[in-house]
Each structure stands twice: as C-alpha cells, then as structure tokens.
Amino acid sequence: MRGGGRRFAVLALSIAALFAAELATLDFRDVGARIRMALGPHDLARDRIQGTDFLFDRGYGAFLDRLARTTPAGKPVRLCAPRTNELYDYAAAYVLAPRPVTRDAGGDFGYRCAESPGR
C-alpha cells in the first residue's frame, strides 16, 4: 500500500473508532427522554418542581416555589431545612435568589424542621 493510501486508512479507522467510542458513551435513554421533554408542553414553575432539580425531594421544590412567590424579592430569608443533602442549600439559594438566604435552626421558614414552626 502506498503512503497516501495507508495514511487514509489509518485516518478512516481512527475516525470510525472515535465515533464508536462516542456512541458507547451516549446515554440514549437520557437523551431520548430529554428530547421528548423539550418537545412537550412547558410550564416553568412546574417543570422545575417536577424536573431533575428536585428529584431528591419534590415537596421541597413546591415549598421553595411557594416561598419565592410570597416573599418580597429584597427580603432576606432565614430558613430551616434538612442538612442531610447539600442540595437543600443550593436549591434554596437559587430558587429564592436574589434574596440572601441563611440557614438557621430557628429560621422564619421551615421545611421538615423540628426546631421551626414552618410555614
């Protein structure tokens, strides 16, 4: 085989191997599910609560959504929530932003929190 032909064969095989490696890492089920979600009807608040964000606790998503709707945007929020998962912190900070959120066992608002009256 001449040099040019060998080079072409190596490149063709390499590109085929790269595509095969990519196919092996594709999560077809996840990609398919997300594409179906994208093409379906959308409601921002419902999508967040029912989406991947709150897989760890859907009730917490509904709680934060209610809190965001009923609290003035500039008001700091003292919140009591479970410490079993750091996602409780991250989700609260994001959903309630731009309100500064502090975690406090005796907070003004509580979710599954024995120390707080909860709202």
Next chain:
Amino acid sequence: MNLATAAAALGVIALTTAAGYLVVRFSGPELAAGETLGWSWGAGMLLLVGAYAALIAVGARPGPKKLGGLLAIASIGAFLRRSPRRRGAGNRDALARLFAAIALAGCVAYLLQAVAEPLWSTDFLAIWGLKGKTIYFTGAIPGRLFHDPATVWSHPEYPLFVPLAMAAFSAAAGSWNDETLGLLYAAWQIATVLVIAGYCRRRGCARAGLAAAALVAWFHPLYRGYGAGLADVPFAFAAVLLCAAAADRNPGRAAVAALLLVATKQEGTLFAILAALLLLAGSAADRGARRATAAVVAGAAAAHLLLLRALRGPLSDRDFTFAPLAHAADLAARFARLFPALAGSLTIPLLAGIAASAAVFFAGRRSREDLLLAALGLQVSAYLGACVLSAYDPVWQLQGFFRTSGALAPAAALLLASRVAAPSTPAPVSS
C-alpha cells in the same frame, strides 16, 4: 419556554452575533463564513457583557431597550461597509456532506437537551445560576457574592463571565428564564462547531474539519443535559477560539479569545499563559506575529486578574492546598491513592478515544498548530497535578479532572484535524 420568550432569546442571539461582527470584520479577511459566524458570536457576547457591566456600573438598569439599542448600533456599524470576499478553500464531497449532516444532528440533539427543562445541574444552582440570577435581579454585582459566609460553597473566587453572560442575555431578552438560558449553551456549541469546521476548511481540507465538527457535536461528556448551565461549554468554545487565533498569529482575535477564556474559568488563565509562553518559544519564523499574539494573550490574562482583584479584593481558592508540597510523605500518599484510582477510571471507550486520537496525530503532518497541542498536554497535566493538591480528596477530585479535561476536547479536535488538513508544504501565517 413559550414562543414569545424563545423568539426574544433568538433575537438577542442574532443581534449579539451581528454586533460581534463589528469586531471580527476588522481582524483580518481570511475567515471562512462559518468561522465568521462563530467568532462574531464570541465577540458579540463580550460586547453584550461589557455593555451590561458598564450600565450597572453607572447605576443604569439594563433592559431590552438599552442593550438592544447598543447591539443594534454595533450591528449597523458592522454592516455599513462592504466586507471583503470570504475565502473558502477545500472541496465538499459526499463524505464531507455526511459529516456536516452528523454535526447538524448533534447540534439539534444538544439544543433539545439544553432546553428540555429549567437548567438543573448542581453547579448551575450553587454557582453560575445563583450569581447570574442575583446580578440580574439586583441590577448590580453585590459584595455578598464574594463575602457571604452563608454561600461560601458558591466559589466566590471564580471568574464572572458566565454569570454576567446569563444576566446580560436575560436582561436583553427581557426576563430571567431558566429554560431560555439553555439556548445560550446551544449557541456556544454551534459556534464551536462552526469555528472548527471553518478553520480546517481554510487550512485546506473541509472533510477533516467537518469530521472533527461532527465528533465534537456528539461529544456527550460535554454536550449533554447536565452540561447546560455550567462553565465548561463556553470554556470549550473559548479554548477553540484561542487555539485558532494563536495558530493564525492574529493578535486581534487572540485578544477576544483570551478575554473569553480567562473570564470564564480559573484554568483559562493557566491555558492563556501556557499558550503565550509556547508562542514565544517557537522557531524564528514569523517571530514578530507570534510575539504580538503572545503579548496580547498575556496582557488579557493580567488585565482580567487586576480587574477581579479591584472588584472583590483577595480571595482564596477552597479547592486546592499547597500544604502537601511541604510534606513528602503526604504528597507520596496522595500520588499512591490517585494513580490506581485514575487507572480504574479508564473505560474502554476512553482508551479507544485516546488511542484513535494518537493515531490521527501520527497520521497528520507537522503543522503550526503543534505548539498549541503541547499547551493542551501541559494543561491536562496541570489538572492531574491539581488532583494531587486537592483540599478534599485526590480521588474525589478525579471527577473534576475528567470534566475539565473534557472541556479541552473540542480544542484538541481542532488541532488534530488541522494536522490532517495541513498542506504538505507549510502555508504562510496571517498577521
């Protein structure tokens, strides 16, 4: 997202790209059409973020009218004068068209994944989205983003381009919408793919560029639902831009690329410095253009560091510690833990991908892009070193190693495809 919000967001993307053309058209006539679009999107995002930051700095509340007006003025300026004819070397045969179709399908698949639901990845909630949403709703960069002990996990030391880009994009579109922000990520991916394909086409082989573009478009570790909302996708774009500009020895475009790179992720500064040093260390040929490009890249990195320092004061990095360097036994123990874990993480697809990339490298020709491949190699080595210096656990840090290294894959694809596309006799570089 509803039709109105999607239309507004797409309008902002189109206007931003048109405005960015104002910068790109004066950077040299050699870009192919697709490349011009990709570069214009990158430059346009810098203009949009710059305009947004300037408006909030003077206390003006940025909204669709102000930002849209500024972008429209820049767009008109961009198209006032007739552009020089774009160069489009390279043939497009059936195989090239097949690769183009695969790349297009990959971009559509990622677009749909990115807008499937409100951005949800952990780092979006805890870092990028939190900061972007706070900036957007307060119309300022509040000091608590850097100094609030309640959100110390939000990495106050990280650069601000991504949060500012989200806030500016939302302000121009008229609302903060977690799903519409996914379009921003799709635009970054499309721009990346266009620059890769266009650059290699310009180097003489459309087929090589489109093969690389197709592989990049379907690179699932980077372009998947989880990646939308993180800094890795825009970082990958900026790394591709910097490699292309540095290979072209084009200081104007290198300035755009370096600013995007260093302002997107901390490791961007390292890559900019490595690229600048390697540009300086090259052969005597085109030394002047290389020095000018290196100076611009290093200057952009230094200016960004000074700006951040002035904005928020000194901040320490929580992820890493240099303490193990002073204790040889600790350092050795960290290496001993890291390397077996690394070996155990190497999957068959990953090894096949590395082996195939190596084969492409050796089947290619020596080219002007090789020094940037060296910069990428050093960057990945630095990521591995960072695992050893993790403030947590070197093995835990490996997840981050694979993710951050994956963000360099599009740049590696560009450079490897360039070796394939490179003419057998070296072409003169533009200046």
